[in-house]
Structures are given as C-alpha cells and as structure tokens.
Amino acid sequence: MSEGVTLHLDEDAPSKQASVLRNALHLLPEVPAGTPIEVVVHGEGISLARPGGPVSVSLAEALAAGITLVACHNTMQAQGLTSDDLVPQAVVVPSGVGHLVRRQREGWAYVRP
Amino acid sequence: MSEGVTLHLDEDAPSKQASVLRNALHLLPEVPAGTPIEVVVHGEGISLARPGGPVSVSLAEALAAGITLVACHNTMQAQGLTSDDLVPQAVVVPSGVGHLVRRQREGWAYVRP
Amino acid sequence: MSEGVTLHLDEDAPSKQASVLRNALHLLPEVPAGTPIEVVVHGEGISLARPGGPVSVSLAEALAAGITLVACHNTMQAQGLTSDDLVPQAVVVPSGVGHLVRRQREGWAYVRP
Numbered sequence: 658m659s660e661g662v663t664l665h666l667d668e669d670a671p672s673k674q675a676s677v678l679r680n681a682l683h684l685l686p687e688v689p690a691g692t693p694i695e696v697v698v699h700g701e702g703i704s705l706a707r708p709g710g711p712v713s714v715s716l717a718e719a720l721a722a723g724i725t726l727v728a729c730h731n732t733m734q735a736q737g738l739t740s741d742d743l744v745p746q747a748v749v750v751p752s753g754v755g756h757l758v759r760r761q762r763e764g765w766a767y768v769r770p
Numbered sequence: 771m772s773e774g775v776t777l778h779l780d781e782d783a784p785s786k787q788a789s790v791l792r793n794a795l796h797l798l799p800e801v802p803a804g805t806p807i808e809v810v811v812h813g814e815g816i817s818l819a820r821p822g823g824p825v826s827v828s829l830a831e832a833l834a835a836g837i838t839l840v841a842c843h844n845t846m847q848a849q850g851l852t853s854d855d856l857v858p859q860a861v862v863v864p865s866g867v868g869h870l871v872r873r874q875r876e877g878w879a880y881v882r883p
Numbered sequence: 884m885s886e887g888v889t890l891h892l893d894e895d896a897p898s899k900q901a902s903v904l905r906n907a908l909h910l911l912p913e914v915p916a917g918t919p920i921e922v923v924v925h926g927e928g929i930s931l932a933r934p935g936g937p938v939s940v941s942l943a944e945a946l947a948a949g950i951t952l953v954a955c956h957n958t959m960q961a962q963g964l965t966s967d968d969l970v971p972q973a974v975v976v977p978s979g980v981g982h983l984v985r986r987q988r989e990g991w992a993y994v995r996p
Contacts, residue, residue, distance in 0.1 A: 660875075676813055683868070684868055688868070700906075759913075761992040797981055800977070800981025
C-alpha cells in the first residue's frame with residue numbers, strides 16, 4: 658500500500674514537537690508494513706528540523722525508525738535558512754501546506770496533533 | 771450512510787474540551803440521521819474521558835445525544851490508567867492516532883478543532 | 884478541477900490568524916488555477932471576519948487574491964453577531980464544522996494550521 662500518513666506540525670513548543678514525534682512512532686505498528694509516515698514542518702514548526710534542538714534525540718529516533726521529515730522551503734526562505742541549517746535527513750518541499758494538500762489528493766491520511 | 775466524522779482532541783484545557791463537545795453537538799443536525807460522530811481523545815486530551823472533570827456535564831450531554839467517546843490505550847498505559855479510570859461509555863482503541871488514520875481510510879471526515 | 888482546499892481556523896490570536904491567511908496565500912501558486920481556497924472561521928476564529936481587526940490588512944489582501952472567507956452562523960448567534968458585524972465578503976454558512984465535513988465529502992482537502 659502506497660498511501661501514507663502526514664502529520665502536520667507548525668508549532669515551536671518542544672512538548673508539542675516531542676508529542677508529534679511520539680504520535681508518528683506509535684503509528685508504525687498500526688499501519689501496514691511499508692506505509693510511509695511523514696512529519697511535515699512549516700512556520701514555527703521548522704525548528705524541529707534544526708540540528709541540536711531540545712527534541713533532537715526523539716527526532717533521531719523517529720528518523721531511524723523510518724519516519725520522513727519534510728520541511729517547507731517557503732518557511733526556510735522567510736527565516737533565512739538553507740538546507741545546511743537543517744538536519745541532513747530533512748526533505749525540502751517548495752510549500753509545506755501545498756505538500757499537505759497534494760498528499761491528501763494522493764489519498765494519504767492527515768493528522769494534525 | 772455509514773461514513774462518520776471523527777473529532778480529534780489531544781489538549782487538556784477545559785475550554786478547548788468544552789468547545790470540541792459543542793462542535794460535536796452542533797454537527798448532529800448537519801449530517802444525515804444515523805451518521806456516527808466520534809470524539810477521539812489521546813495524549814493530554816484523555817482527561818476528558820475521566821469522570822468528574824470540569825466538563826463532565828457537557829460530556830454527559832454529548833454521550834446522551836449519541837456522540838461516541840474513543841480513548842487511546844497507548845495514552846492510558848503511559849499515564850497508568852485502566853478502563854476503570856474512565857467513564858464507562860468510553861470505547862478504548864489500541865492507538866488514538868492509528869484510529870484516526872483508519873477512520874480516514876474508511877471515508878470518515880476528520881476535524882481537528 | 885473543482886475540489887478545493889479548506890483551512891480551518893477557530894483561534895483568536897492575531898499571530899495565528901495572520902499565519903492562516905499567509906498559508907492560504909502561499910497555497911495559491913501550489914494548486915491548479917481556479918482551485919477554490921476557503922478559510923472557515925468559527926468559535927473564537929470568527930474575530931477574523933470582523934472589520935477593523937488586527938489582521939484586517941492581511942485579510943483584505945487574501946480576499947483580493949481570491950481566497951473565500953466562510954463564517955459560522957452558529958458562532959455568530961452565540962456571540963450576538965449578524966452579517967452586518969462582519970466584513971461584507973464573508974460567506975455565512977449555518978455551521979462551520981458542518982461545512983468542513985461537507986467539503987471533505989465533496990473531496991476537498993482539509994488543513995488545520
């Protein structure tokens with residue numbers, strides 16, 4: 658099955674970011690093997706994608722478990738960030754919100770913790 | 771029509787919880803008779819499912835009107851709760867987020883107030 | 884393509900409201916020309932639809948760009964508001980949450996920033 662799940666994060670609070678990563682990890686045993694799970698960050702949520710943040714250990718665990726981190730280029734531009742400012746695993750898309758819409762068109766589930 | 775509506779709640783604030791219950795009640799006249807409406811609680815939202823909370827009167831009203839309350843077992847485990855700690859009407863599912871994804875696969879609408 | 888995008892707003896904070904409008908504007912180049920984009924306001928989010936608010940310049944810009952502002956009549960009633968209290972471009976629907984569900988039934992994407 659190729660339809661995955663997108664989790665939407667646009668908040669900066671470490672407790673919220675940790676909780677979204679936990680949600681993503683808890684999803685793994687709930688979906689068929691190979692189902693892609695993405696955490697899409699934009700706006701204030703982009704801080705999750707920066708190295709050395711307060712939840713970087715949880716992020717590393719999620720990435721190691723196969724969760725994909727998707728970062729919004731619009732936000733990066735607004736904050737003066739380049740790919741070099743993000744963890745190397747971050748997948749940059751032109752627009753985070755545009756990506757969320759596209760995924761729903763493709764049949765992915767959408768969860769906004 | 772069997773496709774229902776899931777309302778997603780993972781916050782603890784009584785004002786937010788009351789507002790989600792109000793949203794669920796306001797939905798009733800908006801959907802075809804018999805359309806199931808669920809409030810799915812996980813994370814900090816699980817407090818809604820505990821008896822005697824600050825919005826327990828609103829909860830009782832929603833349950834009496836036919837709204838289903840769905841509680842996340844992952845969260846219960848993390849907080850050391852069993853079914854005995856929740857209102858008896860709560861329907862426990864293994865994972866709240868997994869349930870939200872499953873419902874969308876089944877064609878249910880998703881609203882995150 | 885007639886399936887559009889609904890952005891869901893039920894918060895009062897000007898920074899959140901400005902961010903939702905920015906999200907809507909950023910979506911425009913991401914979707915096929917003519918795709919409708921709506922910002923649906925209910926609950927505390929209704930303040931966005933009142934004239935002269937802190938983000939009224941951003942709202943005017945979004946409306947001029949073709950974004951539709953949809954306001955919840957249930958909320959208006961609860962707050963003692965009539966259409967005369969909202970910007971003239973606001974489209975009033977009986978229930979904001981009911982509208983969000985209906986749009987998903989029609990195949991629209993749902994984003995809750």
